[in-house]
Amino acid sequence: MTEEKYETYKEILLENRKKILNKIEEIDRSWSKTLRESTGDISAYATHLADLGSESNEREKETRILDREIRHLKEIDKALKRIYKDKYGTCTFCGEKISPQRLRAIPETDYCITCKKNIEKNNSRNHRT
Ligand SMILES: [Zn+2]
Incomplete structure (x- = not known):
């Protein structure tokens, strides 16, 4: 595959990566906000995420989205690595x-x-x- 084509796919991958990170941040922000309101202590974030895991349908939905986005992000990172190693495609x-x-x-x-x-x-x- 030519250098030029690599660049095109790399741009698409980086663009998708940005979108995913934005979505993850959005969910993260809404969760942090809820947690700050309910506990006032952001250091308890991780533990409370687990506790609150089944709290609401909304959160369950967000957890599923988050899982999916993180998986997708990993796939994109792997693809980018393949581009750098000249193994892409x-x-x-x-x-x-x-x-x-x-x-x-x-x-x-x-x-x-x-x-x-x-x-x-x-x-x-x-x-x-
Ligand atoms: Zn095959």
Whole structure:
């Protein structure tokens, strides 16, 4: 993959990263505010987050969003690392090139479409919901 193309994906990844961080901060701010109001002590933040975990549907929803965003953030960081190591755009499972269409749709993807489908098939077999 050429340098120029790397740059495009890197920009997209960094842009997405920023959006995710903003969202995480937003949730973090609203939680910190609630905690400051209820405890007056920000150092108890972590413990109280656990305590308050099941307090409300709103918080549960936010926890789920936060989980998802943090996972997504990790994927983006991994993809950025692959760009720096010159490994970007290659399936980490089979080593084949990932199609540009797929990279444009999901720039942080680890796997080519074939491996992704196989992994998903295995996952749904293992943990049927
Ligand atoms: Zn693959």
